[in-house]
Amino acid sequence: MSQDSSAANPVKVAVLGAHGRMGSEAVRAVDNARDTQLVATIDHNDSLQQLLVAGAQVAIDLTVPTATEDNVRFCVENGIHCVVGTTGWDEKRSARLTELLEAHPGVGVLIAPNFSIGAVLAMRFSAIAAKFFESAEIIELHHPNKVDAPSGTAARTAALVGEARRAAGLGASPDATETDPDGARGAKIDDVSVHSVRLRGLVAHQETLLGNEGEMLTIRHDSFDRISFMSGVLLGVRSVGSNPGLTHGLENFMDLDA
Ligand SMILES: NC(=O)c1ccc[n+]([C@@H]2O[C@H](COP(=O)([O-])OP(=O)(O)OC[C@H]3O[C@@H](n4cnc5c(N)ncnc54)[C@H](O)[C@@H]3O)[C@@H](O)[C@H]2O)c1
Numbered sequence: 001m002s003q004d005s006s007a008a009n010p011v012k013v014a015v016l017g018a019h020g021r022m023g024s025e026a027v028r029a030v031d032n033a034r035d036t037q038l039v040a041t042i043d044h045n046d047s048l049q050q051l052l053v054a055g056a057q058v059a060i061d062l063t064v065p066t067a068t069e070d071n072v073r074f075c076v077e078n079g080i081h082c083v084v085g086t087t088g089w090d091e092k093r094s095a096r097l098t099e100l101l102e103a104h105p106g107v108g109v110l111i112a113p114n115f116s117i118g119a120v121l122a123m124r125f126s127a128i129a130a131k132f133f134e135s136a137e138i139i140e141l142h143h144p145n146k147v148d149a150p151s152g153t154a155a156r157t158a159a160l161v162g163e164a165r166r167a168a169g170l171g172a173s174p175d176a177t178e179t180d181p182d183g184a185r186g187a188k189i190d191d192v193s194v195h196s197v198r199l200r201g202l203v204a205h206q207e208t209l210l211g212n213e214g215e216m217l218t219i220r221h222d223s224f225d226r227i228s229f230m231s232g233v234l235l236g237v238r239s240v241g242s243n244p245g246l247t248h249g250l251e252n253f254m255d256l257d258a
Pocket residue numbers: 016017018019020021022023042043044045062063064065067071084085086087088112113114115116152229
């Protein structure tokens with residue numbers, strides 16, 4: 001699945017959002033890997049034309065929900081593959097991107113709600129376990145500088161859990177709450193309650209709680225440091241060029257069934 005890259009023939013990579021928390025870590029990761037070459041670093045107010053001048057083959061987008069769609073459109077229209085970690089890719093945006101990619105065959109875009117291997121596995125484990133439990137809720141906990149809630153990972157996990165519950169003929173989790181004026185029961189995504197905590201000291205953490213009479217299964221993942229996302233970012237960079245069209249989720253580039 002991987003693009004043919006090597007130290008002698010490195011993939012030319014640009015990082016968008018390069019001054020941010022994730023972007024600066026990605027700049028280091030791309031710079032340090034033997035088979036990738038950092039050719040451009042772009043942040044707010046920099047011109048995307050730099051990508052063309054630098055001959056970028058893959059752009060990593062780690063910006064903000066309001067900017068990511070325009071960035072990706074520019075890249076696709078110019079034949080640059082994209083690895084996207086930025087949140088905000090709802091169904092409408094994804095549908096527009098799929099249409100755009102149909103007009104640009106050969107270009108690949110990976111949208112990865114979470115690049116950490118543990119979080120990808122936690123999402124998969126949650127989806128597998130979901131049909132065996134009467135109740136399911138998600139708690140996501142992040143640093144207080146995060147601009148969106150709930151997290152992209154929690155939204156994706158809730159969608160996977162909701163889909164598995166529906167397929168198994170389960171309805172919404174039992175809940176006798178009659179009034180919830182302040183949203184104490186969380187956001188509802190695919191009939192799954194998602195609770196968002198923002199706390200100084202945290203990076204990115206999530207729990208899927210699954211309950212039956214007399215038991216609870218907790219599937220928890222913790223990213224203590226943004227380095228945890230970098231092997232996934234590099235896997236995306238190495239794989240996206242040989243996977244044209246839209247790929248949703250890093251698990252598609254991992255051998256989870258082995
Ligand atoms: N998929 C994952 O594994 C993963 C992990 C962590 C964060 N994220 C997501 O990545 C995004 C960035 O997170 P962060 O914590 O690094 O945020 P951040 O605020 O630290 O960084 C965002 C950067 O993007 C820049 N920016 C804003 N508009 C831009 C534009 N039009 N072009 C280029 N740069 C622009 C900002 O100036 C800033 O430097 C968020 O959506 C976050 O949820 C994803």
